[in-house]
Amino acid sequence: xxxxxxLKAALLLGLxxxxxxxxxxxxxxxxxxxKHRVTxxxxxxxxxNLQAAYGYYFDKGLWNQAAALFSxxxxxxxxxxxxxxxxxxxxxxxLLFGPQGLGKGRLNNHMLLQPIVTVxxxxxxxxxxxxxxxxxAEPGQNGKWGVGLYENSYVKEGGVWKIARLHxxxxxxxxxxxxxxxxxxxxxxxxxLFPPDQPPSEVYRSFPNAYLPxxxxxxxxxxxxxKTLPMQGDDIVGRPDRGMDSGKTEESSASxxxxxx
Amino acid sequence: xxxxxxxxxxxxVLAALPVSGPVHAQSVDAEIAALTLRVQKLEGARAVKxxxxxxxxxxxxxxxDDAADLFTDNGTIEIGVDGVYxxxxxxxxxxxxxxxxxxxxxxxxxxxWVTLQPLVDMAxxxxxxxxxxxxxxxxxxYKKHAEWRDGIYENDYVKDQxxxxxxxxxxxxxxxxxxxxxxxxxxxxGEGIERSATSxxxxxxxxxxxxxSAFPDPQLPAFHGPNxxxxxxxxxxxx
Numbered sequence: 001x002x003x004x005x006x007l008k009a010a011l012l013l014g015l016x017x018x019x020x021x022x023x024x025x026x027x028x029x030x031x032x033x034x035k036h037r038v039t040x041x042x043x044x045x046x047x048x049n050l051q052a053a054y055g056y057y058f059d060k061g062l063w064n065q066a067a068a069l070f071s072x073x074x075x076x077x078x079x080x081x082x083x084x085x086x087x088x089x090x091x092x093x094x095l096l097f098g099p100q101g102l103g104k105g106r107l108n109n110h111m112l113l114q115p116i117v118t119v120x121x122x123x124x125x126x127x128x129x130x131x132x133x134x135x136x137a138e139p140g141q142n143g144k145w146g147v148g149l150y151e152n153s154y155v156k157e158g159g160v161w162k163i164a165r166l167h168x169x170x171x172x173x174x175x176x177x178x179x180x181x182x183x184x185x186x187x188x189x190x191x192x193l194f195p196p197d198q199p200p201s202e203v204y205r206s207f208p209n210a211y212l213p214x215x216x217x218x219x220x221x222x223x224x225x226x227k228t229l230p231m232q233g234d235d236i237v238g239r240p241d242r243g244m245d246s247g248k249t250e251e252s253s254a255s256x257x258x259x260x261x
Numbered sequence: 262x263x264x265x266x267x268x269x270x271x272x273x274v275l276a277a278l279p280v281s282g283p284v285h286a287q288s289v290d291a292e293i294a295a296l297t298l299r300v301q302k303l304e305g306a307r308a309v310k311x312x313x314x315x316x317x318x319x320x321x322x323x324x325x326d327d328a329a330d331l332f333t334d335n336g337t338i339e340i341g342v343d344g345v346y347x348x349x350x351x352x353x354x355x356x357x358x359x360x361x362x363x364x365x366x367x368x369x370x371x372x373x374w375v376t377l378q379p380l381v382d383m384a385x386x387x388x389x390x391x392x393x394x395x396x397x398x399x400x401x402x403y404k405k406h407a408e409w410r411d412g413i414y415e416n417d418y419v420k421d422q423x424x425x426x427x428x429x430x431x432x433x434x435x436x437x438x439x440x441x442x443x444x445x446x447x448x449x450x451g452e453g454i455e456r457s458a459t460s461x462x463x464x465x466x467x468x469x470x471x472x473x474s475a476f477p478d479p480q481l482p483a484f485h486g487p488n489x490x491x492x493x494x495x496x497x498x499x500x
Contacts, residue, residue: 031296045303053489055378056395056484060497062481065491065497069490137445142444142446143447162490176445176446
């Protein structure tokens with residue numbers, strides 16, 4: 001077969017296929033790419049709904065519903081109370097915030113605001129940073145205002161998004177009447193009645209100490225990870241993540257604040 | 262060898278074409294249709310959020326006409342224990358009277374309807390949606406009074422016949438309105454919520470739905486959708 005016949009054959013083949021085969025593959029590739037992008041958008045919405053639902057359940061003391069949102073190995077960490085693993089333990093730990101259904105005179109508002117949800121490119125995991133204003137009340141006590149932030153992670157299991165890790169960092173808490181400037185309150189420690197599975201993963205104190213939890217997402221413009229941050233935790237009792245002697249290289253805002261007093 | 266391969270490939274393609282061609286085209290159409298519906302639902306969720314946030318911004322500053330125009334012709338609004346107002350004209354007049362009877366706000370009137378934490382569930386066909394929102398109200402009048410309000414919205418939206426998303430029903434379950442100097446923790450039973458003077462002077466079209474409860478009693482507006490992980494209906498009611 002000469003080059004000419006080959007060319008002829010190729011042309012014939014080309015004519016016989018009215019540009020369908022290459023176009024088909026092209027369309028299929030485009031659809032697949034589009035489908036992936038749509039799925040990632042759906043994932044983001046699903047994660048935002050999931051976290052909002054958690055907030056609504058937690059507010060009203062629906063511990064069963066809130067705990068059911070966690071994956072089997074999911075973890076729950078609130079302030080300095082330590083870490084609880086798995087829906088069953090998490091549901092029990094939530095009783096530390098009041099009885100199921102809250103009951104009279106209890107307010108447990110934990111707002112979930114300002115989300116930055118980052119879905120991994122493969123669509124199987126995600127992270128979320130949320131702002132969390134808090135309004136509290138319990139019988140026989142004055143009301144409290146609080147504020148904090150969440151650094152959470154999520155996992156998609158069997159097509160359903162679940163909470164893999166919820167970590168609420170209370171950053172300030174105060175008496176309703178006196179306010180943050182006059183009466184900052186400190187967080188509860190680990191419960192003696194129902195001890196956590198692990199101690200707090202980060203030891204810090206809330207306002208007036210300044211503490212800044214690491215960011216789960218990279219800077220959206222520079223692309224830099226924000227993991228090394230200026231405001232350290234608490235080295236008064238030693239940093240569990242650095243051994244008991246955290247050294248003198250970095251002074252925490254806590255000790256700096258105390259030195260200045 | 263090369264030639265043989267080309268010939269073979271050509272034959273294979275030619276042989277496969279008559280069968281797979283139309284089938285492919287059909288499934289491509291079906292895939293694009295399915296994908297289009299998913300995109301419409303994503304767009305719908307965003308349209309619903311925009312609607313509700315717009316409602317907040319309009320009511321904040323006394324744009325009653327614009328707020329009422331967000332509703333369908335038969336749309337309804339229900340706030341606290343004031344009862345249900347139906348239709349744009351009634352919604353507009355109710356909102357106006359509730360805020361002093363004028364367009365816009367007056368000097369010293371504080372009226373922030375902060376609307377947060379959307380939980381939006383789209384219907385499978387992408388033509389309607391339901392959403393739960395959190396309400397944080399900062400209300401008051403300079404030198405006279407100031408209040409905090411806490412509440413939850415359970416609202417219903419529809420993509421109307423004109424293709425525009427609108428509010429079909431808005432229900433704000435008020436958990437409490439409390440004077441700022443007093444705070445929520447000193448509220449006694451029955452103090453957290455009361456029927457507005459507007460509702461008494463300008464009665465609603467229908468009485469308030471359901472039993473009203475307010476802080477310090479536990480309040481739990483029913484959830485429009487199931488638990489997103491268990492998939493089961495949330496059946497708990499306030500204790």
